[in-house]
Amino acid sequence: MSKLPSEQTKRDYWKANLRWLAILLGIWAFVSFGCGILFVDFLDQFKFPGTNLNLGFWFAQQGSIYCFVLLLVAYARVMNRLDRELLEGTGAEEGS
């Protein structure tokens, strides 16, 4: 017979979930609204390493999108791990 996770375990799970969301959305905002918009003129003083393209322009039209894809890789990994930890001992499969 499997047992359900305790209230405390569930509270910890939700807190960890929120913490990771804050970190990932922080990066999301930094690369897009930060590097792509607010600091774009500052970054345009520099070139993308090894090229003649302005760094701010690169972030606005390329870099932020690459970061978004990486964010979703990180999110899938972290959350699937958190789900597994929460469900350890319940006999249930990960991530339903």
Place this chain on the structure above:
Amino acid sequence: MDVTTWTYLFVGLSFALYIGIAIWSRAGNTGDFYVAGGGVPKIANGMATAADWMSAASFISMAGMISVMGRDGAVYLMGWTGGYVLLALLLAPYLRRFGKFTVPDFIGDRYDSRTARLVAVVCAIFISFTYVAGQMRGVGVVFSRFLEVDVNTGVIIGMIIVLFYAVLGGMKGITYTQVAQYCVLIFAYLVPAIFISIMLTGNPIPQIGLVSDAAGESTGLVQKLDGLSEELGFKEYSSGHMPMINVFAITLALMAGTAGLPHVIVRFYTVKKVSDARKSAFWALLFIAILYTTAPAIAVFARTNLLNTVSEKSYAEMPTWFKKWETSGLVAWVDKNGDGKITYNGSGNAFERHPTKSKVEPVFVTNDKVNEKGFSGERVLLNEPTDNSNELYVDPDIIVLANPEIAQLPGWVIGLVAAGGLAAALSTAAGLLLVISTSIAHDLVKRTLNPSISDKAELLLARISAGVAVVIAGYFGINPPGFVAEVVAFAFGLAAASFFPAIVLGIFTKRVNRAGAIAGMVTGIVFTAAYIWYFTLAPAGMRGSPDNYLFGINPQGIGTVGMVLNFIVAITVSLFTKRPPKHIEELVDSVRFPRAALGQVDAGPSHH
């Protein structure tokens, strides 16, 4: 083979493929029809999501808008990809655990209110219709420009195809068709970009071509375009020209707006487990990013080629593409100084807006359907010329549509682009039609009007509503309202100011209650709608001037302010009213934790 034959071949083959898939994968029950029975493999689901997400506008218009806007074009790039991140992190996993088919379902249950559900249903249907009409129009445009059939005939052909596989196959048919459509559209988008990247920079990968130096030189391609633009009096390509607050507001409104678009959320229901839904979201964004990182490269390539091809050349020596696209009204030339040469510079529009049109676009003189020709053989315009020296009008859509011809690529590449544009339009249209039919059959009839309806009758009703929706969408595709762009901005703004805060607050707080959510949504919608109406749709005498924009934010970005207001009002009103009842708190818990942690089995979306 000539271009038209290639185009018929590619379009015909791709349509045969879509119909074949629809027959193979037709739906047997409402579960298949709404969510493909929840059993689509995650990479395939990612491709289908990507095709769903990328509309006719992404494929046909986006690169062109970027090439006109320069660096500011990033609002679309970041807005439409960053929105997907919001969706994948803040909304989708939780809505999936909630286990119903639609967003109005969640809003209605979470706030325990038929009013809230109804507001959400009306918004969902409005947004979907606005969007789907644009897609049908896109189908018509591709047909008319590549195959020289009438736009209306094109729309009708598109309607029949979509009708066939959306009505027959439901979500299951649509999903597998979209997988094929993704492959077609991405191939069609990349092939010309790769060719041109090699020509301009020597590197076959467009994303690398964008950061590379121009072939055989030591200046960057973008730097070179900056120089070329400045020589002709255009604004520098690589710097920003919109006020920063506007760029910020538009990007955020597009992000929150796309995150709230109902047809993509439903995609998270079509895989078996939440963990698969997360992986599938990654695949989807990866597939989307391939197109979205290619678009800015195409924008730079095509702009460079365009400036080099037309500037200060005589009309007589223009290549055939110029005259072909002049026939369909995407380019127009008025020889102001009478020298027979095309002067193209940044001194302003070549001609005034014609009184019958809502924006600056060419209106040609025709006598008995014969185009009147000017001194050099150009089509004669009814528009009044402006005082400045610029003589050329270029529609942004030409950047993608005519790109292969401008770069003198072979005929089969041009035919491929036509098939790709159709794939992008049809896949999005089908996804939206499904949302409309679900909203009507499920949210409105099953959940509100007649709960005792049988599964079989509901399926029939869903098919009928999909059919009716196609016809209505086709009607708007053939007779588009004169203010399409404003209406689309409206759809995003409205989604950002209505759904998005209500769903986020519904998941991440237990305190926000019915009164708060409704007050917030109504505030957001009324404010956003009124602002857009006042500055774009109001009769000329009443219309506000851009000088009076709130904080300088234009109507496209105002959804951001509407969204903030929605959040503030919803939280404030909730704090002054009663806590939601116990069973609502339990509902919130049920979306926060995996089903198994609550002793339940995740059977995917349930049939209520």
